[in-house]
Amino acid sequence: MAVFATTLLTIAAGTWVGAIVFQSAIVAPAVFVDLDASSARRFLRRLFPRFYWLGVGCGLLMGIAILLLAGLVGPSSSLLAIAAITALMLILELVSLWLVPRINAARDAGAAAAGRFGRLHRVSVILTVIILLLGLAVLSLLGVNAAPGLTS
Numbered sequence: 642m643a644v645f646a647t648t649l650l651t652i653a654a655g656t657w658v659g660a661i662v663f664q665s666a667i668v669a670p671a672v673f674v675d676l677d678a679s680s681a682r683r684f685l686r687r688l689f690p691r692f693y694w695l696g697v698g699c700g701l702l703m704g705i706a707i708l709l710l711a712g713l714v715g716p717s718s719s720l721l722a723i724a725a726i727t728a729l730m731l732i733l734e735l736v737s738l739w740l741v742p743r744i745n746a747a748r749d750a751g752a753a754a755a756g757r758f759g760r761l762h763r764v765s766v767i768l769t770v771i772i773l774l775l776g777l778a779v780l781s782l783l784g785v786n787a788a789p790g791l792t793s
Contacts, residue, residue, distance in 0.1 A: 643713045650706035650723070651783050657699035657730070658776040661769060664692055686745060693738040696772065700731035703779075719786050723779050730775045733768045740765050 668688070672681050707724045714720075740761055747758035 643710060646706045646709035646713065647783070647787075650703055650710070651780070653699040653702035653706065654776055654779045654783070657696050658773060658780060660692065660695055661773045661776070665769070682748070689741055690738065693734055693741065696734040697731065697738065700727060700734060703727045704731070719782050723782055726775050726779050730772050733772050737765055737768045
């Protein structure tokens with residue numbers, strides 16, 4: 642069962658990190674190159690809530706896996722670190738989700754709210770980068786703890 646929980650944790654973290662990389666490196670550039678402004682806006686307004694809900698789902702799965710592991714093998718410094726990082730990732734993802742309608746409203750307000758849109762969008766991007774880095778930290782901790790001779 643510990644192997645299942647570790648696998649679930651790894652898949653959820655990897656999916657979250659992979660979704661961020663895919664969204665940032667593949668989807669966003671293609672949208673702005675291949676779609677007109679109106680189509681891009683409609684597409685992104687449907688995409689981003691789903692993108693953030695995917696992260697929330699991954700975070701919840703990670704939390705379940707962490708609880709399973711804690712119950713099966715007991716708490717360790719690595720598991721506690723992964724739990725803290727996962728909790729922070731989940732909080733930041735929920736903040737990002739909360740920002741979506743505010744970003745859309747600022748965009749809809751036009752030039753009068755361009756500064757507000759820019760600030761909110763920048764916060765959203767920064768939060769996503771932080772979540773990505775934290776997710777990579779979780780995957781690194783999982784890898785270090787799985788590597789022979791490197792467990793402490």
